[in-house]
Amino acid sequence: MADRVLVTGGLGYLGSVLCEHLLDAGCHVKVVDNLMYGTGQQGLFHLCARPTFDFVKGDVRDESLMKTLVKDADVIIHLAAIVGASACDRDPSLATTVNLDSVRLLNRLRSPAQLVIYPNTNSGYGATTGANFCTEESPLQPISLYGRTKVEAEQRLLDSGNVVTLRLATVFGMSPRMRLDLLVNHFVYTAFTEGYIVIFEKDFKRNYVHVRDVADCMLYSMANAPRMIGKPYNVGLDAAQPLEGRAGHEGQGICTELLRPLRRDRPGPRQAQLCRLQPTTARGRLRGQALARLRHPGAAQGLSHDGPGSVQERRVILTPKEEKD
Numbered sequence: 001m002a003d004r005v006l007v008t009g010g011l012g013y014l015g016s017v018l019c020e021h022l023l024d025a026g027c028h029v030k031v032v033d034n035l036m037y038g039t040g041q042q043g044l045f046h047l048c049a050r051p052t053f054d055f056v057k058g059d060v061r062d063e064s065l066m067k068t069l070v071k072d073a074d075v076i077i078h079l080a081a082i083v084g085a086s087a088c089d090r091d092p093s094l095a096t097t098v099n100l101d102s103v104r105l106l107n108r109l110r111s112p113a114q115l116v117i118y119p120n121t122n123s124g125y126g127a128t129t130g131a132n133f134c135t136e137e138s139p140l141q142p143i144s145l146y147g148r149t150k151v152e153a154e155q156r157l158l159d160s161g162n163v164v165t166l167r168l169a170t171v172f173g174m175s176p177r178m179r180l181d182l183l184v185n186h187f188v189y190t191a192f193t194e195g196y197i198v199i200f201e202k203d204f205k206r207n208y209v210h211v212r213d214v215a216d217c218m219l220y221s222m223a224n225a226p227r228m229i230g231k232p233y234n235v236g237l238d239a240a241q242p243l244e245g246r247a248g249h250e251g252q253g254i255c256t257e258l259l260r261p262l263r264r265d266r267p268g269p270r271q272a273q274l275c276r277l278q279p280t281t282a283r284g285r286l287r288g289q290a291l292a293r294l295r296h297p298g299a300a301q302g303l304s305h306d307g308p309g310s311v312q313e314r315r316v317i318l319t320p321k322e323e324k325d
Ligand SMILES: NC(=O)c1ccc[n+]([C@@H]2O[C@H](COP(=O)([O-])OP(=O)(O)OC[C@H]3O[C@@H](n4cnc5c(N)ncnc54)[C@H](O)[C@@H]3O)[C@@H](O)[C@H]2O)c1
Pocket: 008, 009, 010, 011, 012, 013, 014, 015, 032, 033, 034, 035, 036, 037, 058, 059, 060, 061, 078, 079, 080, 081, 082, 083, 084, 098, 119, 120, 121, 122, 150, 167, 168, 169, 170, 171, 177, 179, 182, 307
């Protein structure tokens, strides 16, 4: 594969894994990202020595910049976005311009020959009940600004042609730009650091997919574009359903990769506590009670609809302060 690929938002959680996969597949990769999370974002440092890799600091809403970048690309993977319901609600105007106007701009600037790969969120299906699984034919009923901007952007792209859209389940796994607000990552981190996890809505069903599988899926979409374009595809891992009473077993499999770097610093009995649903120590029980008192009242009813797997209310308490959404 020798495509010239422009990855917008390539410094993010998905992008920093994807870029490596693209380079390994022989692509020429150019990233445009505005370093929204600061110059401390190191997600692509390890790729800078690659001769077929280039990075441009810039905004996907900047027409003159995008005009230059888009014209040199065979494929555009449009990841740049304000990600998550809370982040979008904090600044609706920013969310709308980045998530939606950038797509309008992209459609204006690109030629029909330029393929676009676009990740939508499967939270676009909204909150459904019953035993039915969502297929690509299920109606889209986003309930947050984030979901609405993503769904509308997807529709605009599909209408414009030569596009593959992927409706991603909640992603998990290690990335150079780590996101601990994603449900599985959050559970693993919390299980390890706190010794227990709290599940607010035990009957809630979600699906998941590994970040490396998402990257491979994007490469697959590029290679198979002629028979895939014009349609959305749900992307999830059927086997990865750690909720529904299976956390104790499946969680351990999923968690191994995430725990490896942590174990080096903290070997010992904590590993055995992984994914237990009840605090096992007096300290754990106290923290659990404090957590229950502190958390947002809505969280008692269920997870926020920030996309599948979102745990926004609890992030305030349980994740490191530097996380932004
Ligand atoms: N991670 C998931 O579970 C998931 C699920 C479904 C869909 N998605 C979609 O995948 C894409 C990437 O998500 P992620 O998890 O990597 O998020 P992320 O926040 O880690 O990455 C987004 C990147 O976009 C950049 N960015 C933001 N505004 C920009 C602008 N105006 N110009 C240039 N760059 C800008 C940020 O600096 C960041 O590096 C998003 O479009 C998201 O909606 C993610």
